[in-house]
Amino acid sequence: MDYTRVLAIMLGAGIGKVFGSKMHIEALKQWRLPQWFRVFTGIIELGAAILLIIGFWNKTAAIISAAILVAVGISGVITHVRVKDSMKAIATILVIGVLSTYFTTNLSLSRVTYELRIWCIGLNRMIVHSYRKTTETINSSLNPRIKK
Missing domain, CATH: 1.20.1440 (de novo design (two linked rop proteins))
Known part of the structure; x- marks a missing residue:
């Protein structure tokens, strides 16, 4: 439309x-x-x-x-x-x-697409960071010899 x-x-x-x-x-x-x-x-x-x-x-x-x-x-x-x-x-x-x-x-549709893409990249980075922190916490609790 x-x-x-x-x-x-x-x-x-x-x-x-x-x-x-x-x-x-x-x-x-x-x-x-x-x-x-x-x-x-x-x-x-x-x-x-x-x-x-x-x-x-x-x-x-x-x-x-x-x-x-x-x-x-x-x-x-x-x-x-x-x-x-x-x-x-x-x-x-x-x-x-x-x-x-x-x-x-x-x-502009291209501006909306750009903003949406930036927002998705930020969300992706946040999820990856959260995943890394969670796995580090789990790994350190399972194996106390792993340094943080």
Whole structure:
């Protein structure tokens, strides 16, 4: 998934809510929320999508868009938890929220890979060091003639 797909998801969701797709109308009935809230949420999502488009040229707009999308995502998760919806619905929102935040803030995948690799190397060194200390302790207790 990339920047343009996040944009397509936000445009699709916003347009569907504003123009009243059957799926969104039924969902708000199920969640016991008023229909004006569907339109309000759709306008917020469309605004975030517009900021996302502006974010191609202006990083501040992309960051504001990411903040709006995080707020919408948190609200969506709270709504699904409140009505005891399935984990699948909650997970979908979380994945879209994380990916949209990731792409709208222009975080470089190579930078993430680099940071993850550095973290894994550090963890590996810690495990190897702990293993060596443990084996030295065991060996010295089994054979007291081994010098530390």
